[in-house]
Amino acid sequence: MEAFAGDEVVALSHGDWDVSVPPPAGLGPFELVLHTAAWTDVDGAENDPQGAAAVNVGGTKHAAELGPLVYYSSDYVFDGGKRSPYVESDAPNPLSAYGRSKAYGEAAAGEHAWIVRSSWLFGPTGHNFVRTMLRLGAERDEVTVVDDQAGSPTYVGHLAEATRAVVELPFGIWHVAADGECTWAELAQAIFEEAKLECRVVPISTAELGRPARRPAYSVLRSEKPNAPRLPHWRVGLRECLARLASA
Numbered sequence: 381m382e383a384f385a386g387d388e389v390v391a392l393s394h395g396d397w398d399v400s401v402p403p404p405a406g407l408g409p410f411e412l413v414l415h416t417a418a419w420t421d422v423d424g425a426e427n428d429p430q431g432a433a434a435v436n437v438g439g440t441k442h443a444a445e446l447g448p449l450v451y452y453s454s455d456y457v458f459d460g461g462k463r464s465p466y467v468e469s470d471a472p473n474p475l476s477a478y479g480r481s482k483a484y485g486e487a488a489a490g491e492h493a494w495i496v497r498s499s500w501l502f503g504p505t506g507h508n509f510v511r512t513m514l515r516l517g518a519e520r521d522e523v524t525v526v527d528d529q530a531g532s533p534t535y536v537g538h539l540a541e542a543t544r545a546v547v548e549l550p551f552g553i554w555h556v557a558a559d560g561e562c563t564w565a566e567l568a569q570a571i572f573e574e575a576k577l578e579c580r581v582v583p584i585s586t587a588e589l590g591r592p593a594r595r596p597a598y599s600v601l602r603s604e605k606p607n608a609p610r611l612p613h614w615r616v617g618l619r620e621c622l623a624r625l626a627s628a
Contacts, residue, residue, distance in 0.1 A: 383540035399439030408446035425478035436481035451489040455499035460596025467604035475594035503536035517577035527565035527583030532557040535617025542609040557601040558614035
């Protein structure tokens, strides 16, 4: 909403429209549809793959009925076995029900769509890793965090601004993620350093964490397209996010 504030924006919450059902009568058509609604509970999707598909696949098809679509996809469409950054021409091979639902959602977006793959999103609102670590860091002396998954933590404010550039480009797949890479444990350590929280990070393995859904071990995204928007380093995004939280 902020990034496109200069345009006429119709902002719909989950309460206004559950995208797993067809759009309400009289909604649209629009010149542009920013489809940010998604099932993002990765582990929950393992227990309810049909529920995840209803939102991430069916919901995308419904949103695409309203106009040209920006579909926000995920690094979890890849299996993480490459060990070098994934680019747009790499073939998806999701490991989880969530990843499969996002990959199928890309197809459901249709031909008049920008598929924007990003990764490890965080921001000053909602449920995300940065806000969780800030809460735990204020409550505890130490936290255990996975140290064998690497990605590019991406600030949603930077992604939103980059979307303005993406929609000036041809339809297709675009990788738009923060510069740099780190593990979840390294991100947690950076959060505590920037927020000046005295909390120790204890690295653990994914196997030790024991989550239901498989995660890609390496899911850094980069674009092979010369005109793709480039985002700042993830640490810049982290500082901007923390500054916004501090001023709220």
